Amino acid sequence: MADSMNILVTGGAGYLGSIMVPALLDAGHRVTVLDSFLFRQVPLAHVCAHPNFDIVRGDARDEATLRPLVQSADAVIPLAALVGAPLCDADVLAATSTNRDAVLTLIRLLSRDQRIMMPVTxxxxxxxxxxxFCTEDTPLRPISLYGRTKVEAEQAVLERGNAISFRLATVFGMAPRMRVDLLVNDFVYRAVNDRAVVLFEPHFKRNYxxxxxxxxxxxxxLANFDAMRDRPYNVGLSDANxxxxxLCERIRAHLPAFAFLEAPIGEDPDKRDYIVSNERIEATGYKPAHGLDDGIRELVKGYRMLRNGVHGNV
Incomplete structure (x- = not known):
């Protein structure tokens, strides 16, 4: 295990942060979260009692807010981002300033011996x-504004050095700050509540x-930083390209009433159609512990609690 560190997590109250922050605390680290609470939720309420946890309400793009927080950090995890092509296209300025420029500001404020670990898509x-298979050496050809801003931020972080980048597959699973719009989460939600989904581009492949x-x-x-530093790593399930x-067939194995069919009703703004090799991170000793079927079972249970009823009459 890595020695106990002071870790600053920007955007730490989001979907990833709501799971990652408690895990960092459980591993013995001291964690400060900076978040604007854009989504008006309290996903870190359950760790407020932890003596090694602190939280600052503020904007990850604001240099005056960042500067004092950065000074005491051994490592920074910049999770603050507008995630997904539709959200980024809806506010180009916010997407660019959060996904790329805020990371450039962090780089400028950090000393050379402070570490950065960042997620990209x-x-x-x-x-x-x-x-x-796409490896970490495969040329990056992002199509959407979301993809471009994350790729530019990754490039800046790796060029700066003393950094690790994790290129995440499509994430799934329950979290205190839930996202129902991610592909697996969305399809399972539809399978549970609608028992049907209409697919576009049904044969486009991706990793999870x-x-x-x-x-x-x-x-x-964190635990293997010196051996892993200054490289990007694909993070996905090697048995789930x-x-x-x-994916729908896998979900139907758990929910036999689930029906799905194909129709030309839309397109992926990122044109995601690729298979990914996760060999580089697996060679460092990392192996995922949660399979796709584990996640589907978990989501089915979660959706018995969660009702996205904001726009319904019932």
Whole structure:
């Protein structure tokens, strides 16, 4: 295990942070979260009693807010981001200033011996080549503004050095700050509540990873930082390079009433169609602990609690 460190997590009250922050605390680290609470939730309420936890309400783009927080940090995990192509396209300025420029500000404020570990999206691979795995050496061809801002931030962080980048597959699983719009989470929600989904681009393939395994990847990076530094790592399930259609078949194994069909009703703004190799991180001793079927079972239980009833009459 890594020695106890002071860790600053920007955007730590989001989907990833709501699982990662408690995991960092459990591992013995001291964690300060900076978050604007844009989504008006309290996903870290359960760790407020922890003596090694602190929270600051503020904007990760604001240098005056960042400067004093950065001074006492051994490592920074910049989770603050507008995540997903639709959200970024809806506010181009906020997406660029949060996803890229806030990271550039952090780099400027950090000393050379302070560490950065950041998540990026493997949608940066865009359209893959049929039958060929995307490795960390595969050229990045991001299509959306979201993909471009994350790729530019990653490039700056790795060029700065003393950093690790994790290129995350599509994340799934329950979290205190839940996101129902991610692909696996969305399809299971529809299977539970609608018992049906209409697919577009059903044979587009991508990779998947459980949210708790994302937290484990960051802990693994902290514990093995010197051996892993200054490289990007794909983080995904090597047995789950699946198309949307194949994903639905896996869900139907758990929920037999689930029906799905194909229709030309939309397109992925990131054109995500690729298969990913996770060999580099696996060679460092990291292995995911939560399979796709584990996540589906977990989500089915979670959706018995969660009702996205904001826009309904019943």
């Amino acid at each position: 493997n949608s940066g691979y865009g359209i893959g080549e049929q039958g060929r 990873i459980h949210i708790r395994d994302v937290a484990r990847a960051f802990l693994h990076g 699946l198309s949307k259609w194949e």
